Amino acid sequence: MTSADPTRVIAIARSWLGTPYHDQASLRGVGCDCLGLARGVWREVVGPEPFPIPPYSRDWGETGPREVLADGARAMMPEVSLQSAEPGALVLFRMVPRAIAKHVGILTGPDTFLHAYERLGVIEEPLTPTWRRRIAFAFLFPAR
Numbered sequence: 001m002t003s004a005d006p007t008r009v010i011a012i013a014r015s016w017l018g019t020p021y022h023d024q025a026s027l028r029g030v031g032c033d034c035l036g037l038a039r040g041v042w043r044e045v046v047g048p049e050p051f052p053i054p055p056y057s058r059d060w061g062e063t064g065p066r067e068v069l070a071d072g073a074r075a076m077m078p079e080v081s082l083q084s085a086e087p088g089a090l091v092l093f094r095m096v097p098r099a100i101a102k103h104v105g106i107l108t109g110p111d112t113f114l115h116a117y118e119r120l121g122v123i124e125e126p127l128t129p130t131w132r133r134r135i136a137f138a139f140l141f142p143a144r
Contacts, residue, residue, distance in 0.1 A: 001078050003140035004045045006088025012044045013037070013106045013114050019122040024055065034104040035069070037116045038090055041106065045141045050076055067100050070137045077139035085138035086110075092137040101136040 015028065022031025026039045039049055069092050073079070077090065085091060087109050092101035105115035113131070114124040125131075 002143040003078060004088070004143050006086065009041065009045055009088040009106065009141050010108050010114075013041050013108065014124065016040060016116075016122045017114070017124060019116070021116055021118050021121045024053075032116050032122065034116045037114075037122055038104045038106070042141065046144055065100065067137075069101050069104065073137065073139045077142060080138045080140055082135055082138055085135070088141070090139045090141065091135045092139075093131070093134040094136045095134065103134075107138075 016032070016037055019027075019029055019037070020031045021033060022036075023033050024036065025031035025033065026036030028040055032040060035053065039053065042049060073090065073092065080089060085107060087107045089107045091105050091107060091113065093103040093105065094101050095103050103115065105113040107113050107127070108124055111127050112124055113127050114122065116122045
């Protein structure tokens with residue numbers, strides 16, 4: 001499976017900057033959560049979403065041991081090692097040590113990433129050591 005042009009992935013992701021945060025939404029300029037951002041970028045980079053996302057609660061990440069996000073991404077995207085993840089990669093974060101990965105971002109540079117964050121909306125910010133150590137998985141958007 002070939003991967004999408006990372007420059008294009010980043011440009012599309014950046015077009016979502018300023019989108020307000022809204023649980024379970026995925027509309028650029030209107031509202032999205034972190035998964036909604038990834039879904040929106042997918043639609044523009046790859047095409048239609050391969051399956052519908054079922055409704056989820058705000059605490060979904062605390063309710064089970066299964067890596068739901070990683071399993072879903074792995075079914076559609078090539079996984080790469082954390083060491084080889086470069087700009088354009090989708091990264092999944094563990095927000096609490098030993099918990100499942102439940103936050104999504106897109107690397108935009110060697111030390112920056114873009115994500116949808118509650119109260120802030122879609123932002124691009126430094127990939128600080130705190131954020132970097134939370135990365136649990138990395139994937140590439142496939143080519144259309």
